Amino acid sequence: xxxxxxxxxxxxxxxxxxxxxxxxxxxxxxxxxxxxxxxxxxxxxxxxxxxxxxxxxxxxxxxxxxxxxxxxxxxxxxxxxxxxxxxxxxxxxxxxxxxxxxxxxxxxxxxxxxxxxxxxxxxxxxxxxxxxxxxxxxxxxxxxxxxxxxxxxxxxxxxxxxxxxxxxxxxxxxxxxxxxxxxxxxxxxxxxxxxxxxxxxxxxxxxxxxxxxxxxxxxxxxxxxxxxxxxxxxxxxxxxxxxxxxxxxxxxxxxxxxxxxxxxxxxxxxxxxxxxxxxxxxxxxxxxxxxxxx
DNA sequence: CCGATTACCTGCACGC
DNA sequence: TGCGTGCAGGTAATCG
Numbered sequence: 651x652x653x654x655x656x657x658x659x660x661x662x663x664x665x666x667x668x669x670x671x672x673x674x675x676x677x678x679x680x681x682x683x684x685x686x687x688x689x690x691x692x693x694x695x696x697x698x699x700x701x702x703x704x705x706x707x708x709x710x711x712x713x714x715x716x717x718x719x720x721x722x723x724x725x726x727x728x729x730x731x732x733x734x735x736x737x738x739x740x741x742x743x744x745x746x747x748x749x750x751x752x753x754x755x756x757x758x759x760x761x762x763x764x765x766x767x768x769x770x771x772x773x774x775x776x777x778x779x780x781x782x783x784x785x786x787x788x789x790x791x792x793x794x795x796x797x798x799x800x801x802x803x804x805x806x807x808x809x810x811x812x813x814x815x816x817x818x819x820x821x822x823x824x825x826x827x828x829x830x831x832x833x834x835x836x837x838x839x840x841x842x843x844x845x846x847x848x849x850x851x852x853x854x855x856x857x858x859x860x861x862x863x864x865x866x867x868x869x870x871x872x873x874x875x876x877x878x879x880x881x882x883x884x885x886x887x888x889x890x891x892x893x894x895x896x897x898x899x900x901x902x903x904x905x906x907x908x909x910x911x912x913x914x915x916x917x918x919x920x921x922x923x924x925x926x927x928x929x930x931x932x933x934x935x936x937x938x939x940x941x942x943x944x
Numbered sequence: 945c946c947g948a949t950t951a952c953c954t955g956c957a958c959g960c
Numbered sequence: 961t962g963c964g965t966g967c968a969g970g971t972a973a974t975c976g
Contacts, residue, residue, distance in 0.1 A: 653969060684952070684971085708970075726970055727954075754954085776953045778970060794971095821946065830971085837969055892969065893956080912969095932947060935967085 652724045654802070654835030655884035656895055656903065657708045660730055663898025664710070665703040667732045668770065671763035673698050673714075679756050684725060684780045694718060694783055695759065707798050707834035711789070718783050721792065725778025732898050735760065735767045757781070798834040802877050807833070809859075809871030816870075817860035823873075824852035825932050833877070839890060839912045840880055842937045846911045847876035849921075851943045852929075852936045883908065911937040 652660070676692035688694070699715040710730075712720035722728075757772040772779075784792050799815065800807050815832045816823075826832055827841040836844070845852050850869055859870035889895060889903030892913075896902055906913075910920050914937060915928040924941030 656969075723970080725953095726968070774953095775955065776968090776970095778952070819945090825947080828970095839969060890969080895969080930948095933949070 652708060652728070652889070652895065653837035653840050654705075654708060655840070655881055655905065656889035657705055657710060657724065657835075658885050659889040659897050659903060660724070661703055661705045661710055664712075664730060664732065664770070667763055667765075667768060667898065668700050668712075668761060669702060671700050671761040671768075673700065674760040674762060674767075676760070677758045679758075682780075683728075683756060683774060683777045685782075687781060688783045691781070691783065695720065700761070706795060707801070707830060708837070709795065713786065717786055719786050719789050721782045721784055721789075721794070722772070723780050723794070725774060725776060725780070727776040727893075728772065728774035728779035729896055730898055731771050731773070731896060731900060733769045733771060734765075735769045797831050799830060799832040800834065802833050802835055803881060807874060807878065809866040809874040812874045812877075813860040813866035813870040814864070816856040817864055819856040821856050822852060822931060823850060823854045823856050823859075824936050826856035827877075828932070828934070835881075836877065838934050838936075839909070840877070840884065842912045843880045843910060844873065844877040846921075846937075846939060846943060847880055848873040849943055851940075852931060852938050854944075911939060913937065 673695050676695045678687055678692060681687065694716070701713045701715055704711040704713065708723060710722040714720065752773070754775045755771050755773050759770040761768055761770060789795055800811060812833070816826055819826055823845060824841055827836050827844065828838065848869070850873055859867055859873065861867060884890060884905040887903060887905035887908065888897050888901065890906040891902035892906060911926050914926045917926050918924070919926055919939035919942060922939065922942040924939050926937055927940055929936050
């Protein structure tokens, strides 16, 4: 479900509730998600204070006072929600929910925050997400973090950087945008939307964003600008809610109503009125307007 | 190097 | 109501 804007939305919600909170009981309801939980997972979390919560690409980073970082990825269907739990949170008397709607609550963390006790519940039907614990000093060397590309909302990201990253690649723009080793955090929705906003065909060659001398083309500047724009607007809207994405406070995001092409096969292009088409690229659906994306 | 395919797993929409 | 099919926001391995 979650691309960079959704993960950032979750991060902000969790940071509000959990910054400075002390972790109490931790309950895992299975051995792992996509991968097994790390050794002594619950005991390494219990009693720790959450100093801050960060994000790298689509990864959430919970910095603990033990010097370790809880690394979490939501996969396709993961979500965190915060539930006020009163004093029973720290007392460890919380009962694991067992109604059908909550059968995929895989991790339940009790914590004592500034506003009292609460539960942080990680739910993930498809279990493509994962969690790991790593020493803060080792974070950049973690196998899932080490290979990540540039943050598209960082100051360093612009048309020049994008052209340099794509230079020499003979892969379609859409595929290049989904490659987390180049630009990190863009997924299928925002790749489609950014290409539409930049009026660039998803099939276009990524290497073509740089001239023979390596200079950024106007298309490169346009694409970088529109990537930043669409991600920022989506974050401002609280992310997109397609199936069941929720912000940490349980509210849905609102950006999906702003999609110009994603999921709109057959609809008129908001810019030129031509029909939005769906094509397959590297096994994923690409939505685009063949008329005004060139 | 690159693209397509498959896999991981569950839920849901859809057609019949 | 039930069943089969295809598709889904991500990542990774494998095969030509």
